[in-house]
Amino acid sequence: MKVGGFMSEKETVLVTGGAGYIGSHTVKQLLKKNYEVVVFDNLVSGNEEFVLTENFVKGDIGNRKLLNETFRKYEPEAVMHFAAHCRVGESVRDPAKYYENNVVKGLTLLDTARNFGIDKFIFSSSAAIYGDPEEVPIKEEAPKEPENPYGRTKLTFERILEDYSGAYPVSACSLRYFNAAGTDPEGELGEIHDPETHLIPVVLEAAAGERDYVEIFGSDYDTPDGTAIRDFIHVNDLAMAHISALDMLDREGENYLAYNLGTGQGHSVKEVIETCKEVTEIDIPVREGNRRPGDPPKLVADPGKGYRGLNWEPEFKDLSPIVETSWNWIKQRYNIN
Numbered sequence: 306m307k308v309g310g311f312m313s314e315k316e317t318v319l320v321t322g323g324a325g326y327i328g329s330h331t332v333k334q335l336l337k338k339n340y341e342v343v344v345f346d347n348l349v350s351g352n353e354e355f356v357l358t359e360n361f362v363k364g365d366i367g368n369r370k371l372l373n374e375t376f377r378k379y380e381p382e383a384v385m386h387f388a389a390h391c392r393v394g395e396s397v398r399d400p401a402k403y404y405e406n407n408v409v410k411g412l413t414l415l416d417t418a419r420n421f422g423i424d425k426f427i428f429s430s431s432a433a434i435y436g437d438p439e440e441v442p443i444k445e446e447a448p449k450e451p452e453n454p455y456g457r458t459k460l461t462f463e464r465i466l467e468d469y470s471g472a473y474p475v476s477a478c479s480l481r482y483f484n485a486a487g488t489d490p491e492g493e494l495g496e497i498h499d500p501e502t503h504l505i506p507v508v509l510e511a512a513a514g515e516r517d518y519v520e521i522f523g524s525d526y527d528t529p530d531g532t533a534i535r536d537f538i539h540v541n542d543l544a545m546a547h548i549s550a551l552d553m554l555d556r557e558g559e560n561y562l563a564y565n566l567g568t569g570q571g572h573s574v575k576e577v578i579e580t581c582k583e584v585t586e587i588d589i590p591v592r593e594g595n596r597r598p599g600d601p602p603k604l605v606a607d608p609g610k611g612y613r614g615l616n617w618e619p620e621f622k623d624l625s626p627i628v629e630t631s632w633n634w635i636k637q638r639y640n641i642n
């Protein structure tokens with residue numbers, strides 16, 4: 306509420322990880338909806354060029370002193386917590402890094418928020434909490450058996466939020482993303498990961514000549530074309546779901562809620578590559594390789610509970626328009642006409 310020494314009339318949202326891919330796209334939508342936004346990001350994986358507000362604190366969510374100063378200065382009413390490490394393979398090699406950042410430091414943030422009386426907390430969770438599901442499409446109530454430390458850190462933090470919201474005056478909502486994809490249709494924001502491992506940008510980088518080829522990780526899955534199936538949801542749709550969640554917490558005052566965010570449509574790795582070929586009109590070089598350890602064959606959301614509970618639905622329902630936004634970003638990034 307209090308921003309830059311003056312009282313702001315608007316609701317203030319503190320966004321951790323607001324310089325990252327999903328965080329920055331959400332900040333943009335919050336600003337469009339006239340929220341006051343404070344970005345808190347250590348820029349380890351975020352990009353300063355994606356910070357769209359002057360209210361920017363460069364810092365780590367484990368820094369209790371800086372968090373205290375930030376909450377005191379800006380008096381936010383809600384926290385959206387995106388800041389996290391998110392590489393599955395890395396989490397297997399270095400679980401300590403993931404538990405430290407995604408759980409221990411997340412708790413420092415949550416406790417600070419609680420001390421300042423913040424009663425709305427929205428958390429970036431993941432389909433990774435379901436592991437290799439028995440039933441697809443996946444409902445929120447499905448068994449949670451994450452298969453890697455990354456997924457376990459997300460599930461652990463969800464449980465902490467559930468316990469906190471049962472005991473303290475805080476309402477929390479976990480949003481379980483399926484495969485975030487696409488970029489800002491206005492071209493102001495994009496997707497930069499170093500290294501890039503996500504399927505759509507990898508395929509488009511191959512189209513752009515930034516990679517020699519794209520490797521398909523496994524063509525022997527029990528799926529119609531033998532490649533893995535995922536549910537790709539546009540990053541702007543994820544952003545809008547966060548704003549709906551904020552409204553919902555205001556309205557309902559529920560203690561703890563969790564929703565799957567997906568489109569409910571599955572696309573195989575081969576279908577994604579074909580769509581990228583159509584959108585770019587480039588014959589992208591492809592090689593078939595081995596499965597990537599830890600990849601479930603099929604992850605598709607049952608998004609119905611989120612549609613109803615959040616009063617929200619994705620605008621990008623098809624894959625082509627999602628890929629088009631990513632391709633526009635890649636062309637801009639690598640100066641391709």
Ligand code: UFG
Binds near residue numbers: 484502
């Ligand atoms: N893939 C390839 N070649 C590549 C990259 C990916 O074949 O070069 C395949 C993967 O094996 C997988 C699919 O494309 O089958 C999607 O892979 P991504 O890396 O794009 O995404 P994931 O489904 O592995 O990961 C996403 C999120 C994670 C989250 C996970 C939940 O990015 O943060 O879903 O399982 F943990």
